[in-house]
Every structure is written in C-alpha cells, then in structure tokens.
Amino acid sequence: MNIDKIKPLKILYPACILFFIFLFTLSAHALDVPKLQGHVNDYANMLSPSTKAELEKELNSFEQTDSTQIVILTIPSLEGEVLGEFSIKAAEAWMIGQKGKDNGIIITVAKQEKKIRVEVGRGLEGVLTDLAAGRIVNLVIEPRFKRGDFDGGFVAGVHSLIDATRGEFKADKNHLPKxxxxxxxxxxxxxxxxxxxxxxxxxxxxxxxxxxxxxxxxxxxxxxxxxxxxxxxxxxxxxxxxxxxxxxxxxxxxx
Incomplete structure (x- = not known):
C-alpha cells in the first residue's frame, strides 16, 4: 500500500465536506423573496396607507392601459445581499411583466442600507434604458428620500417611470444646471x-x-x-x- 497516496485523500475528503457545508450555510441564510401582495409591497413600512392605496390604484390602471407592470418592493435590510442581485431574484420569482413581452419594472428599496434600485425588463430597454432609470433614481427619488419624503419619492419616481415608458420623461428642473x-x-x-x-x-x-x-x-x-x-x-x-x-x-x- 502506498502511504503517500492515502494521505492527500484523507485531507481532501474532509475539506470537500466542509466546503459543501459552507455553501449550504450560505444558501440557508440567503434573504428570501417575500410574498407578492400586489403592485406595492411595502415590507419596510416606508409608505403611508393613503399613498400606498393611491399607488396601487394608479399602477393597476397603468398596467390595464399600457400593459406595462410596475412593482414596488421595500425591505427592512438586505442582510448582506447585493441589491441588484436581490432585485433580479424578486423580479424572476414574481414573474413581473407579461409573458413573452418581458415588460416589467421593479423598484426595490433597502431601508437600512438606504439603497434604491430600478430593474427594467428587456422588453422596455428601447424606451427606458439603464441610464434613464439611473437618472430617475438619482434626480427624482433619492433627493426626496434624503429629505425624509418617502411618499413623495415613490410617487414622483412612479410618475417618472410611467412618463419614460411613454417617451415623456424630463429631468427634474431643480437638478438641472443653473x-x-x-x-x-x-x-x-x-x-x-x-x-x-x-x-x-x-x-x-x-x-x-x-x-x-x-x-x-x-x-x-x-x-x-x-x-x-x-x-x-x-x-x-x-x-x-x-x-x-x-x-x-x-x-x-x-x-
């Protein structure tokens, strides 16, 4: 029996076991996508009841007229996850947008980390580019959030996204060069x-x-x-x- 061949195997086997245990532990602690409640899913309690109802009604009406689905998701914390990856995971789990059109938009906000993300389906990339979505976050939503106006930020952000899908979005005048x-x-x-x-x-x-x-x-x-x-x-x-x-x-x- 060759002892030199046995020793590496004895070391490699437990190392593989520990590696798979580590991967399992990571997946077990991954942030789960919450249940879809409607167009507005405010799990971080950032919206007032009246604004939440107003947005739900407006987004439902927009989906009926334009077939584009916009969904809001707020979470208390990312718990170590990357916002972009979690947004995509939520969009896929909820199957946002019409089948075959991929025309959905998800606004994801992590309250504790103060991070905002807008994910746009490929079917809308012709009218709402990543650059335009980023401008809406930076110029419309974020400034209002910094003032503590969460209701105003979501309402203005939704209106800007709707305008963008219709080719009518213009940057906030307050943030244009003077x-x-x-x-x-x-x-x-x-x-x-x-x-x-x-x-x-x-x-x-x-x-x-x-x-x-x-x-x-x-x-x-x-x-x-x-x-x-x-x-x-x-x-x-x-x-x-x-x-x-x-x-x-x-x-x-x-x-």
Missing part, C-alpha cells in the same frame, strides 16, 4: 484662455493673429455649447483682431 453657473464657467474659461492666447500672440503678430482667430472661437465653443455659425464667425474676427493688435500694444508698452 444659468448663473453656466455664465461663471464661460467667463472662467474665456479669461484664462485669453491670457494664454495673449502670451502666445506676443511672440509674433502673425502667430498671434492665427492663434486668436482659431483659439478664441474654440474657447467659446468649449465654454458655451452649442454655438451658432454667425457667433462663431464673429468671434473668429474678434480673435483675429485681438491677436494682431493686442500683442503690439503690450510689446510697445514694454519699451
């Missing part, structure tokens, strides 16, 4: 860029003219997009003149 911020960015880029162009132009009048004609419109284009053809031509002319004459003034003043 005109004042755009002007500040424009001036900052223009000032710093202009200094660079003047420095380059001081080396040569011809080089300054070319850099002014090309560089200044490019700066405006970067700072304020889109730009019209007339504005572009006008700024090009201004840049050419600035590049030709300003360096001369600077150079003459230095003597």
């Amino acid at each position: 005109k004042k911020d755009t002007i500040h960015s424009f001036l900052t880029i223009l000032i710093f860029g202009g200094i660079v162009l003047l420095f380059i132009g001081s080396m040569s009048r011809i080089f300054g003219g070319v850099s002014g004609a090309i560089g200044l419109p490019a700066l405006v284009h970067l700072a304020l997009t889109p730009i019209g053809l007339i504005v572009f031509i006008g700024v090009s002319a201004a840049g050419l003149l600035a590049g030709l004459f300003l360096p001369k003034l600077f150079s003459s003043g230095s003597h």
Whole structure:
C-alpha cells in the first residue's frame, strides 16, 4: 500500500465536506423573496396607507392601459445581499411583466442600507434604458428620500417611470444646471484662455493673429455649447483682431 497516496485523500475528503457545508450555510441564510401582495409591497413600512392605496390604484390602471407592470418592493435590510442581485431574484420569482413581452419594472428599496434600485425588463430597454432609470433614481427619488419624503419619492419616481415608458420623461428642473453657473464657467474659461492666447500672440503678430482667430472661437465653443455659425464667425474676427493688435500694444508698452 502506498502511504503517500492515502494521505492527500484523507485531507481532501474532509475539506470537500466542509466546503459543501459552507455553501449550504450560505444558501440557508440567503434573504428570501417575500410574498407578492400586489403592485406595492411595502415590507419596510416606508409608505403611508393613503399613498400606498393611491399607488396601487394608479399602477393597476397603468398596467390595464399600457400593459406595462410596475412593482414596488421595500425591505427592512438586505442582510448582506447585493441589491441588484436581490432585485433580479424578486423580479424572476414574481414573474413581473407579461409573458413573452418581458415588460416589467421593479423598484426595490433597502431601508437600512438606504439603497434604491430600478430593474427594467428587456422588453422596455428601447424606451427606458439603464441610464434613464439611473437618472430617475438619482434626480427624482433619492433627493426626496434624503429629505425624509418617502411618499413623495415613490410617487414622483412612479410618475417618472410611467412618463419614460411613454417617451415623456424630463429631468427634474431643480437638478438641472443653473444659468448663473453656466455664465461663471464661460467667463472662467474665456479669461484664462485669453491670457494664454495673449502670451502666445506676443511672440509674433502673425502667430498671434492665427492663434486668436482659431483659439478664441474654440474657447467659446468649449465654454458655451452649442454655438451658432454667425457667433462663431464673429468671434473668429474678434480673435483675429485681438491677436494682431493686442500683442503690439503690450510689446510697445514694454519699451
């Protein structure tokens, strides 16, 4: 009998047993998908009774008219699970969406972890992309949740998802860039860029003219997009003149 062959087997066998016990323990502690109660499944008690009833009625009506099914699921905690994986598991267990169309949407919220997820069926990816779903979470639902307005977050989120499936969703105006911020960015880029162009132009009048004609419109284009053809031509002319004459003034003043 070969002792060297027996020893590895004696070690490998109990190791395999322990590995399978470990896998079984993990599966035993996996978070179970709760029972489907309807369109609104508020297991974390985040919604008021009136809002819950309102959403249930609205989502049922939307399913009847548009055939798209939107389901809400709130849970107290993920208990170590990944929200995305659990959302998919719930969607598959509940068979959200019509058979053959895969046109279901599930909004999953883990209260303790403060995480929100919107899973969209493949049948809706043409009208509701992952990017659009993410924008709805970030711009519509999450800000209201942070203010403690769970009812408002769910209602606004549902309305945005409905609008998105109909091609009517627009980002929340409160989160769009403000005109004042755009002007500040424009001036900052223009000032710093202009200094660079003047420095380059001081080396040569011809080089300054070319850099002014090309560089200044490019700066405006970067700072304020889109730009019209007339504005572009006008700024090009201004840049050419600035590049030709300003360096001369600077150079003459230095003597």
